[in-house]
Amino acid sequence: MTGHIVEREPEAEEAADTGSAGAVRPRPQSLMLAFLGRFVLGQDLRVFSGSFIDVFARLGVSEQAVRSTLSRMAQRGMLDRRRSGRRVYFGLTSRAVDVLTDGDQRIWDAGVVNLDEDGMWTLLSFSLPESWQRQRHDLRSRLSWAGFGPLRSGLWIAPTVVDTSAFVDELGLTDHVHVFHARLGAPTQAAQVVNEAYDVDDLAEGYRRFLDRWDTADPAPEAPDDLARLLLLTSEWMRLIRTDPRLPLAYLPDPWPAVPAQELVYDLHRRYGEAATRIVEEVVDTLPAD
Structure with missing residues (x-):
């Protein structure tokens, strides 16, 4: 199972709460998007509503919050609800596939490190x-x-x-x-325009907080297993991706913290991915999409 997501419509995502030491408590919708992008996108399947509840319970998300998130995303045309017997299953709509694929390409194909220098x-x-x-x-x-x-x-x-x-x-x-x-023409300098149009300091601080949280011997100690860690990691990275305009590295302060942050995300994704997939295969009830 592959795929990760960044919702391309910023107004649709709820803001995350940031606690001490850079710890981030993602909203249920952010975790839901991370799960759908990683384990549903490209799989042609539907997921039992109770499985969502079981998965997100390990992250402290209540049953009521999960059901509310599923309902809201269905109303927005992101999820398609189908009943099988007494169970309700949710699958991706074509709109959701487009949005998830766009985010997937943004994270894993484009990345946040932009080496473009054509001017x-x-x-x-x-x-x-x-x-x-x-x-x-x-x-x-x-x-x-x-x-x-x-x-x-x-x-x-x-x-x-x-x-x-x-x-x-x-x-x-x-x-x-x-x-x-x-x-650009003289006397305008690229760095000057970048600093006028973007909050470079705030963007850099976001990556530093991310590194402080995840570049440790025991990242996300509140997560009970690799599935929880993977969803937290993806949700928090999604939040940074949403605010990062991918400015060319040549116009940014050196060293730019997004460079080690992106390398860390790729490394942790590989570390958590196999075990997370095994957990999903064991606890998540699915049906073919059609």
């Missing part, structure tokens, strides 16, 4: 009616996910070439957006 930038300007608050929120969310930062009011910028046509068209904003690809 091309993407600028996107937009002008929307004042009453279009929802459209403005959706556009900003998608721009953030695509690696843009706000440079001026109505002007967002990304230090790479970004194809915005798909999500701009999906949002129905083609007539309200202008996109340019350009290079």
Whole structure:
């Protein structure tokens, strides 16, 4: 079983609580997305609702919270509910597959370390009616996910070439957006623009907290087994991925903490993956998707 996920719509994810020493208590939806991406995406199966309850109980998530999360995701068109006898099973919708696959590619194909140095930038300007608050929120969310930062009011910028046509068209904003690809000219410095459009210090601090929590002899001591550790690891990494615009490494302070953090995630994923899969195969009740 493969696949990991980052929900590409930031407003859909609940914020995590951060405790002492960088410990993060992911919300049930974040854990659910981690589980679906790792053990359901690409498997053509449905999972018994009681199995979700059993899995997340080991992470201290109540039955009520699990059922509420499943119901909410079904209402949002992410899960498809089917009954078999007296049991209810949940499978991925086509929308969920698209979202999970997009996140999977972001984590494992693109990664957070961007070595691009071709010097091309993407600028996107937009002008929307004042009453279009929802459209403005959706556009900003998608721009953030695509690696843009706000440079001026109505002007967002990304230090790479970004194809915005798909999500701009999906949002129905083609007539309200202008996109340019350009290079910086003197006296503008790339590092200056990056620091104006992004909170680089806050992003770096997030990776340092992640390393403090996971780069230890006994990471996530609250987790009872490798399945719990894997879900916590993925959920917390998802939270960082959501806020990381993948800025080119050449424009960032050296050393950049995302580099060792990403290596650590890959290493821990390999360490926990086999045992986590065995646990899922033993305790999770599934049916074929069709």
